[in-house]
Amino acid sequence: MNKNLMYDVVVIGGGPAGMAAAIESYNQGAKTLLIERNEKLGGILNQCIHNGFGLQYFNEELTGPEYALRFVELLSKTKVDVLLNTFVIDINGLNVTIINEKGQTVVQAKAIVLAMGCREKTPAGIMLTGSRPVGVYTAGQVQKMVNIHGKLPGKNCVILGSGDIGLIMARRLTYEGAKVLEVLEIMPESGGLKRNIVQCLNDNNIPLKLKHTVTRVVGNTRIEGVYVAEVDGFTPKLETEKFVKCDCLILSVGLIPEVDLVKNLKLNPKTGGADVNEFRETNISGIFSCGNVLHVHDLVDNVTYESKLAGTNAAKYALGKLTHKKPFNVVAGNGIRYVSPSFGYMSEKEDLMIYFRLSSRITKSYICVKCGENEIYSKFVLAANAGEMQKIQIEKSKINGDLTVLVRGQ
Amino acid sequence: MKTTCIMCPVGCELTIEKVGKEVKVTGNSCLRGETYGKNELTNPMRIVTALVKTKLGVLPVKTTGMVPKNRINDVLKEIEKLELNKAQAGDVVIKNVCNLNVDIVVTGNY
Ligand SMILES: Cc1cc2nc3c(=O)[nH]c(=O)nc-3n(C[C@H](O)[C@H](O)[C@H](O)COP(=O)(O)OP(=O)(O)OC[C@H]3O[C@@H](n4cnc5c(N)ncnc54)[C@H](O)[C@@H]3O)c2cc1C
Numbered sequence: 001m002n003k004n005l006m007y008d009v010v011v012i013g014g015g016p017a018g019m020a021a022a023i024e025s026y027n028q029g030a031k032t033l034l035i036e037r038n039e040k041l042g043g044i045l046n047q048c049i050h051n052g053f054g055l056q057y058f059n060e061e062l063t064g065p066e067y068a069l070r071f072v073e074l075l076s077k078t079k080v081d082v083l084l085n086t087f088v089i090d091i092n093g094l095n096v097t098i099i100n101e102k103g104q105t106v107v108q109a110k111a112i113v114l115a116m117g118c119r120e121k122t123p124a125g126i127m128l129t130g131s132r133p134v135g136v137y138t139a140g141q142v143q144k145m146v147n148i149h150g151k152l153p154g155k156n157c158v159i160l161g162s163g164d165i166g167l168i169m170a171r172r173l174t175y176e177g178a179k180v181l182e183v184l185e186i187m188p189e190s191g192g193l194k195r196n197i198v199q200c201l202n203d204n205n206i207p208l209k210l211k212h213t214v215t216r217v218v219g220n221t222r223i224e225g226v227y228v229a230e231v232d233g234f235t236p237k238l239e240t241e242k243f244v245k246c247d248c249l250i251l252s253v254g255l256i257p258e259v260d261l262v263k264n265l266k267l268n269p270k271t272g273g274a275d276v277n278e279f280r281e282t283n284i285s286g287i288f289s290c291g292n293v294l295h296v297h298d299l300v301d302n303v304t305y306e307s308k309l310a311g312t313n314a315a316k317y318a319l320g321k322l323t324h325k326k327p328f329n330v331v332a333g334n335g336i337r338y339v340s341p342s343f344g345y346m347s348e349k350e351d352l353m354i355y356f357r358l359s360s361r362i363t364k365s366y367i368c369v370k371c372g373e374n375e376i377y378s379k380f381v382l383a384a385n386a387g388e389m390q391k392i393q394i395e396k397s398k399i400n401g402d403l404t405v406l407v408r409g410q
Numbered sequence: 411m412k413t414t415c416i417m418c419p420v421g422c423e424l425t426i427e428k429v430g431k432e433v434k435v436t437g438n439s440c441l442r443g444e445t446y447g448k449n450e451l452t453n454p455m456r457i458v459t460a461l462v463k464t465k466l467g468v469l470p471v472k473t474t475g476m477v478p479k480n481r482i483n484d485v486l487k488e489i490e491k492l493e494l495n496k497a498q499a500g501d502v503v504i505k506n507v508c509n510l511n512v513d514i515v516v517t518g519n520y
Contacts, residue, residue, distance in 0.1 A: 046518065049470035050459045055418045063459055065470050065518030069499055150461055150468035175460055175486055194414040194421035199456065203479065299419055382437075383423060 007033040007081075008318035010096050010109035011311070012088045012261075015043020017291020018115035019071040020304045021311030025113070026078040028315030033107065034080055035098060037087045041075070042068030043117055044140070044292075045300065047147045050168055052195075056301035067300055088116075091262050094286050110318035111286045113310050114262065114274070118255040118292040128160075128251075130216035135223030139165040139252035143172070152178055154248025158226055159183040160214050162190035162197070164298060164387075166252025171200035180204070181246060184212040186231055189361060191254075191387040193298065214249065215241055223249055255296045262287065270338035271295035278344035278352055279313035279322065280306065288314045295340050295355070298389055302355065305391070309353065328402050333370070335359050335407030337386070344399070352394045356405055358386045369394060370404045413450055417442040426451045454479040459517075460486055462503055464494040466520055471503060475512040484508045 009025040011018045014036030022034040040046065045053070048064030055061055058070065075082070083100065090097040096107045120138040135154055137145070142153050143165060155178050159166045162185040170180045183201060188210055190197055201208050209228075215236045216227040225245040229236040257273035259265055266283035268275040273294040274282040281288050290310035291303045316322040325345045330352075332339045339356040354369075362384050369377035369392065376398040384390065394403070415422040415438060424437045424447045435447030449455050455476035461468040477485055488507050497503060497516045504514035 040519075049461070049472075049517065051457045051472060052419070061457070063470060063472055063517040065499070069518070147461065147470065148468070150463065175482075193419055195416035195419060198414045199416045203456070382439075385421075388419065388421075 005033070005105060005107040006109075007031050007107060008110045009033070009113060009311070009314045010035065010107055010111075011113040011115055011314075012091075012096065013043065013115035013117055013291070013293065014038070014041040014082070014084070015115060015117050015291060016045055016068065016071060016300050016303050017117070017293070017307040017310075018043070018113070019068075019075055020307035021113045021115055021288075021290055021314065022080045023071070023074055023078055024308045024311030025315040025318075026080045028312055028319070030111075030315035030318050032078075032080045032315070033109075034075075034082045035086050035088055035096070035107075036082070036084050039085055041072050041082070041084070047140075047143045048168070049147045050172070053300050056299070057304050064300075088261060091287075109286075111288065111314040113307075113314045114259070114282075114287065114289040114293050115291050115307065115310075116258045116261065116293045118257045118296055121251070121254045121256060128214060128217065130226075131219060133217065133219035133221055133223045135219070135247055136217060136249045137251070139163070139169050139250050142169050142250050146172055146176060152176055153250070154246070155179060156181055156246045157248040157250055158214070158228075158244055158246045159250045159252055161185065161252035161254070162192050162208060163252040163254055164192045164196050166250060167192045167196040167200040169250065169252070170206050171204055174204045174206070178248075180206045181244060182207045182209055182228075184214060184228060185210050186213045186234065187211070189386070193388065194385065217249060218243070223247060255292065257293045257296065259293060268295075268338065268340070268342065270332075271340060273340075276341045277324075277327070278341045278348075279317075280310035280341065281313060281317070286314075286317055288317075295338070298387065302389060302391060305353065306355065328399060330354060330403045330405070332356065333404040333406030335362065335365075336405050339405050344403075346396070346399060348396050350396065352396060352399065354392050354394065354403075354405060356390050356392075357388075358384060358390065358407065361385050362407055364409075366408050367392070368406055368408055370406065371399055372401050376403075411451060413447075415443045415446050417446050424450075456482060458482055458485050460489050462489055462492050462494060462497065462514070462516065464496050466496050469497055469516050469520070470518045471514050472517050473507065473510075473512045474515055477508075477510045477512060481508060481510060485510070485514075489514060 008030035025032040045064035045068040053067040086100040230240040288310040290307040501516040
């Protein structure tokens with residue numbers, strides 16, 4: 001058995017979110033434990049071998065594994081206890097039940113940081129019809145298969161969904177000698193970063209078919225092909241249906257926060273993650289959340305900023321130093337799909353950090369924050385896509401009531 | 411030509427034109443974007459990431475700098491040829507790959 005474990009702060013998940021939170025918690029003087037179910041730290045970054053990480057945070061262009069190693073290094077300079085190969089199976093109040101080779105144990109925490117990341121949506125999740133032969137994978141599975149195990153899922157691939165992981169994998173598969181026939185996107189616009197469409201698809205002459213979807217998967221034991229059709233809204237136009245022969249269908253259809261572990265967690269219906277205040281504290285006092293388990297991030301740099309905040313505040317809470325003053329709401333207004341956090345507290349010294357996503361692509365517009373009738377913040381944007389997370393920072397001294405984030409024209 | 415800058419996730423929409431002998435880039439918001447735009451018209455460059463085989467499994471690698479887009483396949487072939495015993499993050503596994511003045515370096519561990 002593990003001996004009786006007691007910590008100020010227990011961080012669950014050893015990806016970039018958990019590592020940053022644990023380091024900050026330790027820096028605040030809290031006795032901190034970091035728990036990871038895999039045999040190594042780094043989370044999903046270990047399978048993201050492409051470059052483009054850390055441009056904001058490190059001012060350098062790193063690959064996923066390099067970004068992870070930077071934090072493994074920082075962590076090794078702290079006295080944070082790390083448990084690898086350890087699965088958290090239950091959270092009850094502030095008691096965390098873990099299971100590992102020593103058996104099952106309850107860890108008592110004074111504060112918890114949730115940093116479990118997210119998982120991918122499945123064929124059922126997007127109501128794909130037809131059979132389920134071998135050869136249908138999610139993009140994350142393929143990323144792991146290719147980048148960690150060095151295996152190819154097929155020779156002729158169709159990718160459904162133009163999320164970033166799918167785009168990145170289109171290039172990886174091409175580099176490894178497979179043929180990516182086409183990428184299909186049901187929406188009129190790709191949810192992936194523009195740079196990924198340019199450097200992954202255009203560079204390799206892979207067609208991106210917008211307003212197209214897979215209507216049926218064909219094949220008994222192995223996939224033989226898919227039927228593809230144009231859509232009108234979400235309804236396939238059956239007269240446009242055609243057969244595409246392939247030995248692999250890859251779904252890149254989005255991610256959902258992995259929140260199931262915590263009972264009675266109040267969720268934000270727009271993000272699927274917890275509803276949090278500016279400290280990234282959930283409705284359950286003492287439980288904090290950050291990274292992809294809070295809301296799906298496209299940039300790891302943003303994960304790091306958010307997680308440092310959660311780690312700092314979890315430590316303050318555990319040490320009895322976190323004060324909650326008069327609350328104000330943060331609301332998504334015109335043109336904004338969601339905001340995180342949903343509320344803050346007045347008169348704290350720290351700036352308020354708001355993350356949000358747009359409802360649709362904007363060009364030559366202002367992103368503004370209103371407090372009552374007063375516009376307390378505005379930023380001109382030349383162009384921004386709905387797929388890209390936005391971040392703004394507001395001085396607390398300017399806030400005296402509820403805030404609305406919105407988009408307006410000139 | 412018009413394209414999206416890939417130097418960072420902001421993704422500025424660039425317009426690249428030849429004005430006399432000069433290449434003019436507009437729409438960029440930093441110097442990296444200007445350099446990228448100029449190269450895009452004359453000699454497009456990319457960082458290449460791939461995998462190297464070792465006896466203990468594959469490891470991720472990258473080029474230490476950009477290489478011309480039309481040489482990516484040559485670089486991939488050189489990496490493909492390697493079969494190492496083992497390696498770790500930071501190891502240079504090919505020096506001056508294809509005479510392009512960049513190295514291939516390991517970026518992760520097992
Ligand atoms: C499949 C996939 C591919 C991605 N590819 C890219 C990409 O190519 N480029 C990009 O910029 N972004 C990519 N992302 C986004 C990327 O995930 C984020 O930038 C960032 O890595 C998220 O960090 P995180 O720490 O919140 O989550 P993760 O990196 O997912 O880390 C969560 C960690 O928690 C652990 N964990 C979960 N549950 C438990 C439990 N019960 N007990 C113990 N440990 C647990 C997991 O093992 C994991 O290590 C990808 C995301 C996914 C899901």
